[in-house]
Amino acid sequence: MxxxxxxxxxxxxxxxxxxxxxxxxxxxxxxxxxxxxxxxxxxxxxxxxxxxxxxxxxxxxxxxxxxxxxxxxxxxxxxxxxxxxxxxxxxxxxxxxxxxxxxxxxxxxxxxxxxxxxxxxxxxxxxxxxxxxxxxxxxxxxxxxxxxxxxxxxxxxxxxxxRETLCVRLEEARREAIEEHAEASLRLGRHRQILGALAEEVAADPLRERLAGLLMLALYRSGRVSEALDVFERSRARLTGDLGLDVGPALVRLRQDIVCGDPRLGRRSGAPDAAGRPGDLEGEGLVMLGLGRIRFTQDRFTESVAAYEEARRAFQRLGDRRHLASAMSGLGTVRAEGGWFAEGEAHLTEALSIFTALGDVAGKAHATYMLGFVARERGDDELALWLLGRALAAYRKVGYRRGEALLQRSIGLVHRARGEYPRAAARTRASRRLFAALADPHGVAYADQSLAKILIRVGDLAQAEQALQASLHTFAGKGDRFGRALLLRTLGELRLEQGATAEARGALSASLALWDTLELPLWRARTLAVLARLEHRYGEAGHADAARRESSAIFSRIGSRESG
Incomplete structure (x- = not known):
């Protein structure tokens, strides 16, 4: 018994x-x-x-x-x-x-x-x-x-x-329960208590309008009107970009009611909760965790770092290791992708240690993937391939196909940097197939950009042109400034090889402007390096030397693979 x-x-x-x-x-x-x-x-x-x-x-x-x-x-x-x-x-x-x-x-x-x-x-x-x-x-x-x-x-x-066969209904029932619990809590006036959980769920599933509406209402009642409206804009951008759909009428009405301060939405509190209670601190940490993810997807790196730092401090005070690991992993990801490798590596290593102790396979896989990213960017290719291979195996084990697609592209980037173009192309095409099967045009666009770089290196400029034009349309439609800057730099490289110097300068200048807006010096330096080649070949030696000096100084300061 x-x-x-x-x-x-x-x-x-x-x-x-x-x-x-x-x-x-x-x-x-x-x-x-x-x-x-x-x-x-x-x-x-x-x-x-x-x-x-x-x-x-x-x-x-x-x-x-x-x-x-x-x-x-x-x-x-x-x-x-x-x-x-x-x-x-x-x-x-x-x-x-x-x-x-x-x-x-x-x-x-x-x-x-x-x-x-x-x-x-x-x-x-x-x-x-x-x-x-x-x-x-x-x-x-x-x-x-x-x-x-x-x-x-x-x-x-x-x-x-x-997983799709067995778990879809269970996971949907869980999301329904979260929404129903939030609705009951809102009717009971507990908007502050549910903010953290709602923010985390919306960050994980931004296309779910009912969840977004509940978070908007909870934020509004907590006196955080601008954040409530930001949730609406984020949901609209994702729905339009990912599915080609308009926001539903219920969410549009809610936004209008928030803008107008409609009294039917309930009391709006302007004063913060009393500080120091564990429940409040946990809620604050979860809200900041969700906000860090949102700001990162919006390419607002500085704000993302600030939000993750607040989440980290909250979970350290609470002794909540699972959420602390998530905050450290998020912080490490933003730092690494922004080109701050030492800080990113430290945060990711700590996150990996906690995820390993907790037995969190998905968390371990992401932290390992990003440590492989750092190793690749620093030029330690053997370590990068080992780490990325482990992360790929972990994603395959848990059936996370999008993670597998990301890893295939990342491994392809290592082979491209080593001049192993057939291997790089095979990995990149595998990534593209996976993203296409997942109906993820954004992922396909990143794979196409990577493939275009390989094609430029091997001299297949016509195919590179085709890949880049399709990607440019996708990035522009999604408002992805990072992706667009990356693509413009690659387009500048293509135009350089085609001998179209004016178009190459225009694309590279536009890329540099975006990197400056995003405050990402490493990526600016990489674009400057292409501009230096252009000026050396077709322009003035002085301009080429200035671009080369600036890019070299940034590479040396950051410790990227180009510094060697």
Whole structure:
């Protein structure tokens, strides 16, 4: 029988089996996936065909049926072993009297009390909250439901297509619960308490209008009108750029009501909460964490750093290591991409250490990826390839295809810098295919820009032109100033090789102006280096020397690969 209130099957995070108050080791990912699939349908037969489709979504291998039978047999043996260790009668043939795994016709059934499966408990609590007319009860039930989540559903068990098949509804239900909890909290006047959680969710899913509206209302009621309007503008930019859609009428009306100070929105508070309470400090930290992400995606690097620094200080005071690691990782990412390599490396190394201790695979993967980025930018190619390879393997393990696309492009950049153009092109084209499959035109544009650089180096200027024109349109439409500056620099290189000096100067000048606006000296220096080549070849020696001296000074100060 169940011996501890925490015993059962945990699916809302890494898949775990807990018995007698302790985890039961499930050493293989496929074992955890099998348990997850069966526990999602407790006391119902899961057909063998369904299991085959989950394990091999493209094409099942020969002997697939036998492989599943072996997995079932091993899982049944494991449960039986737990039974023996907890003193259940051996004649039951199962781990405990409430749980057994049995074959039924052409499938398998996990016989278990559904309330010992956290995904089922979550669904029950959410349903009870939806049926309640009392906001206090609704809020409490939804808080209990959301507290069951320890990470992405079936984390590290379901990957790739299996994750999409099994986890989409669960993740959608979680987002609905967050929204319903926020709505109840707003009706109870607890707008400040939910700001942090809402900011984090909107940063993770900026296309979800209901979430954006709730954050806007919470910010407005907290007296932060400009930030509420900024959320609207960010949502509109993403919806238009990513999906080609207009903002929905509800969000447009909310924005208008905020601008007009409509009293129907509720009381707007102009005074901050009392400082020093842990709840307030956590909320402040989460808001700053979300704001740091938003400012980074807007290419507002200085503001992003400031927000992440505030988040870091808040989580250090609270002793909240998980969110501290996220703040350090964000801070390191902005520093690294801005060209402040020493600071970025220090922050990312600390984040990696914490993520490793917490067992956060996704966090480790991103920190490793960015440390590989720093190694590449400093010219330590062997270290960069090792780090980027580890990050790529981690992203593949968790089924994060966008991360895989980013890593393929980044590895391609190392090979390009080494003059290994066929390898660079292969990696870059793999990145482009992944982004295209994800319907991510922004990612495709970055891959095209990288490919154009390779094509310029090998002298295929016509193909480079084609790639750059498609990218330029995408970057301009998204308002991506960093991407546009990068593309203009590459266009300047292309025009230089084509002998179109006036157009090359125009593109490089426009790129320099954007780098100055973004306050990114490293990228300015790289553009100056191209301008120096142009002036040396077609212009005045004095201008070439001045551009070369300035760029060399920046490279030396920053310690980039060009400084060697």
């Amino acid at each position: 169940i011996t501890s209130p925490g015993d059962g099957v945990l699916l809302l995070g890494p898949v775990e089996l807990r018995w007698a108050g302790a985890p039961v080791t499930l050493p293989r990912r496929q074992q955890r996936l099998l348990l997850g699939v069966l526990a999602l349908s407790p006391n119902r037969v899961v057909p063998l065909q369904r299991l085959t489709e989950v394990f091999w979504p493209d094409q099942p291998p020969q002997g697939a049926r036998r492989q599943i039978q072996v997995l079932v047999s091993r899982l049944r043996s494991l449960l039986t072993g737990v039974s023996a260790s907890t003193g259940a009668p051996a004649s039951t043939g199962a781990a405990v009297s409430e749980v057994r795994l049995r074959g039924a016709g052409s499938g398998y059934e996990l016989c278990i009390d559904p309330m010992t499966v956290d995904a089922h408990r979550f669904a029950v609590l959410k349903h009870r909250a939806g049926a309640s007319a009392d906001d206090e009860e609704k809020s409490a039930l939804l808080r209990q439901a959301l507290d069951l989540w320890r990470g992405p559903a079936l984390d590290e068990a379901a990957v790739g297509a299996a």
